[in-house]
Amino acid sequence: MSWRAWLTDEAPGSAWQARCGSWYRAAHRAARSPMTVFGLAAVLAMVLVALAAPLLAGADPNAQDVLVRLQPPSAAHWLGTDQLGRDLWARLVFGTRPTLAIVLLVAWLSAPLGLAVGICAGYFGGWVNLVFMRVTDVFMALPRLVLALMFVAVMGPGILNAVIAITVTAWPPYARLARTETLAIRDSDFLHAARIAGIPTWRILAGQVLPLCLPSTIIRVTLDMAGVILTAAGLGFLGLGAQPPLAEWGAMVAAGRLYIFDQWWVAAAPGAAILLGSLAFNLLGDGLRDVLDPRHA
């Protein structure tokens, strides 16, 4: 039996084979959409660039040389140089690091928080549901960027504070989603069986309910990461995110702003990078939704 026949077998012999088969079919569906493939490739490329930044950059992103400041793109400096003579290509390559760091940290902080709140609210119901969902609604109704702005302004600029500020406003949608998913399975037989078998509540929540809430949350997180990139870049642009001399795309656009009319490439390149990064997550999220959740295709 060829591996493809094994994967597409209509009557899989084991749970393992069934799971591989469903993954294979999902990948097959995803591969049919060029946009999804592009999104996935771009996200992977970003991760690779961030990992291999010192190899790809070809120059120190922080090495200043004021004699060659604001140079147009050339063979020596592929994308030109900025106001301090730093190589823009090198800074662009190293700029993937803070961007991905923020995205990962926000995802790792906000998704578990939202899942915990939502699952508890959905599973326990009653006043837990009432209190948790009221709090969620309040956070959901707050203006996101402005709140992050205020938080960072008061706590001091920097990547970590930016991450906390974005997380504070990012978790409520996950809580709502997880609550809906939990409500749908709350009274199903397998959960009753688990309760009768005496499995402790926290293990039911973590082992039975959580895995069923994950797919929808993952889609939502992926789509949201595009927005997180934009918010983080916006904070950087206003000077409230990553601090100099760290190469961060939003801050690089802000620096290039002073020279926009004469040396436009200084601001153009990092902005295009933000666009690509955000677009990649949007395309991937869109594709994932089509694959994992055909109802909304």
Add this chain to the structure above:
Amino acid sequence: MARWRLARSLLRGAFRTSLALALTLAGLLLATFAIQRASPIDPVLRVVGDHASAETYRAAAVELGMDRPLPVQFGRYLGRVARGDLGVSTSTGRPVLEDLHQYFPATLELATVAILLGVAFGVPLGMWAAHRHNQRVDQVVRVLSLVGYSVPIFWMGLMGLLLFYAKLKWVGGPGRIDDVWKYSLQSSTNLLLLDTLLDRNWEAMRNVVSHLVLPALLLAYFSMAYIARMTRAFALEELGKEYVLFARVKGASETRVLWRHVLPNIAAPLVTVISLSYATLLEGAVLTESVFSWPGIGLYVTNALFTADLAAVLGGTLLIGVCFVGLNVVSDQFGQWLDPRAR
């Protein structure tokens, strides 16, 4: 009897809405208060200066109510806000409320023009895309919205200025109006577009429009991307339903099906989407206004941020937050009025 029941259900709805509104506002105020208290900026030092003796410091702290328990301080804060006392801005030296009154109309004008354009283009585009599902128009709309979701607004503003202002000279530059007009123009509402229109001051109006057009179109693009995408999704769902089939069987034209049958049925969620988009525009103004030197609330807040002018930052945040929350409530009510099923 039926009328009584309807009145009661409406009353209950109003009660629930105002309760939710009060809770959200309280949450917003609590957030601003907490951030104020957690801030490393010492409000007492602000008053007495660096070299004050410990006694002066203590006296000033008592004067400011800083010695009271936190809940009492929060209560006093609520009272001050309710009276419209948002403190005095240290950077402009004026009451924050007065500042907001001056800066907010600029933001309002920009966001309103943008949302009107966004709806005018977004809804028909979305309908068209749904009508031509999976054809070329649909793909174009999809790409347009995806780019709209993904592009950093401040960067696009800069590129727009570079192209249309510096290179092509089609539009006016940053700011709301040329300096020539700045001091001669009598403006009562600070909505320059409205004021120049009412005064029939066409030359000034042309100048205002030339400054407004680029940031407004830019913001309109972002709201259009969102509105078109959502309209398409809503319309697609409706187009599969039986009443659409019935209308088609009866011989209704496709235009009639879309605008007379589908649109009323998607109106309620669409209103929510539009109001959300409007709220985001008011908020997103922070970045746009920074790029275009637009003297609105966003610029006011960002400038205040860098001078550690906490009263101004909190006042501006509060105003944007209140707009945000208020728009949510209004759109909920309006949606219910439009669509009896949502009641």
